[in-house]
Amino acid sequence: MDKFVTHTGTVLPLRRTNVDTDQIIPAVYLKRVTKSGFEDGLFSAWRNDPEFVMNKPEHQGATILVAGADFGTGSSREHAVWALQNYGFKAVLSSRFADIFRGNSQKAGLLTVIIPQEKIEEIWDAVETNPALEVTVDLESKNVRFGDEVIGFEIDDYTRWRLMEGLDDIGLTLNNIADVDAFEAKRPSFKPQTIPAR
């Protein structure tokens, strides 16, 4: 996983709520067995519309997605995170994220930032006035900055540390594998096993 400390880029303002995982990446794109190449499927139904914000020339190259509330609802597909990353997004800002999507993004190194809806609106307005506006998402100092504006955000210290160091979660758990051995030694015998099949 790549480290995330701070990122500066332009914004794609997505004025929609409840952007579900089927919009981010429809099921027909989920047949690949790799983690790459999903950018073609990103918002694919909406991209058929030339007026869709992502198709506008002024928003090409955007690396920060700013979306309405309840972003990422629906399926557990991590492909949604990969599609956003494959396309070039480094961070997503919303007032509310679906739990599984947020968990997935934190595992894969896509920063999801929660800020109040009025601040989301402020960024939308600013970017629609000036699409070239550069916005900085700073995980180290836990804020989003543009112009004179500084918007603080909260993230738990553990996740922040993991993202900033780009640490592999599995490696961290394997460091404590003796605890897992000890737990397994006292699991009740009535717990089911899948093998052998009955």
Next chain:
Amino acid sequence: MGKTLSEKIWADHVVRSAAGEPDLLYIDLHLIHEVTSPQAFDGLRLAGRKVRRPDLTIATEDHNTPTLNIDKPIADPVSKLQIDTLRNNAKEFGIRIHSLGDIDQGIVHVVGPQLGITQPGMTIVCGDSHTSTHGAFGALAFGIGTSQVEHVLATQTLPQSKPKTMAINVEGTLKAGVTSKDIILAIIAQIGTGGGQGYVVEYRGSAIRALSMEGRMTVCNMSIEAGARAGLIAPDEKTFEYLKSKPHAPQGADWDAAVEYWKTLHSDADATFDHEITLKAEDISPFITWGTNPGQGAPLDGLVPNPADISDVEDRGAAERALQYMGLEAGTPFKKIKIDTVFLGSCTNGRIEDLRAAADVLKGHTVAQGTRMLVVPGSARVRLQAEAEGLDKVFLDFGAEWRQAGCSMCLGMNPDQLAVGERSASTSNRNFEGRQGKGGRTHLVSPLVAAATAIRGTLSSPADL
């Protein structure tokens, strides 16, 4: 102070707890399917890691599998590669797999309970958001992404932050013709798609206790549609009775020890929830969705809402967009909406009880002109059971298509899809734009409403027949 059910299960699975870190939870059962696992196995290979507990892992093929001609090679080469990848991974890492054509193949959330490997008090995960289904047995079951699938394969654990707890009480007696599906659609319409975010929901109350195990699975299944991490129901005699005859139920002394433990799995009388809501069962009527998220639902007796009547700006905009996508006019009675395709199936409503309920309504009728009905059993065993009961004949005589088991049109990953503009009444769980096929329009309904709709060709309940 007492503990809630989910807090008890959580406490029983903490492997390691350290200040400033998420708890490390032990996972009792890991269910796998073809779509969300290939990259996880690749990760294991790259790091030279093994599957720690193949004996707590089981795979089935469901999302991508065809429901016709399953004796022939899968026609779509990309789908075939994904299925073959799962088979190869299962072989390489020693994981039990139920492939297409196997008697125990089916939707992962139908297979677990029917094998009896879903039991009370367990932690269960799967790379699928509808893993919450298993909560019907009093298990803490939740969907995970592919990175977490890899984590569980490698360590049989997951770091997790403790969720908040919510009680949803449904008290009273359901009216005739009202089902578990209507309960959960009514709950989601009330609390919204984000209402459960950050929570594990425990469904309680007399109307929940009165539900069969199948009905409880339907309710827990759609917890994620309210944004909840998981949903569960305290196990009771009904749960134990359901499990007793299943292949992987504990045997002999283990059964007694298990039941003794399972009987402790309920929220203590003095336990408090972070949030609590109560619905009256009598107030719930057959429910449908009219929009493009599961929270946009209403009683079937009503009219397509007018966005202008919605005070919240965001909700109003979302409703306007939804009606445009759905091709609906505000003020139209729901029962006047013409349906092209009726889909009976999915992990929400593809179990034997669902097929029985629908067949009971369909018997002696013929499918409406211009409407097609697709019946897709949740598992190969459900299909066999239905055939043993003669339900297949009811469906075929009615004019429905009787298919092989899988996820099918719930998500349209296989060839079972809606065409652009085609409108469905579907017993599945999501009405997102394009969910059942690009440009397709989905109304979520119960099996009873699905059946009545197939007879009349417009959204209907059995009371309309």
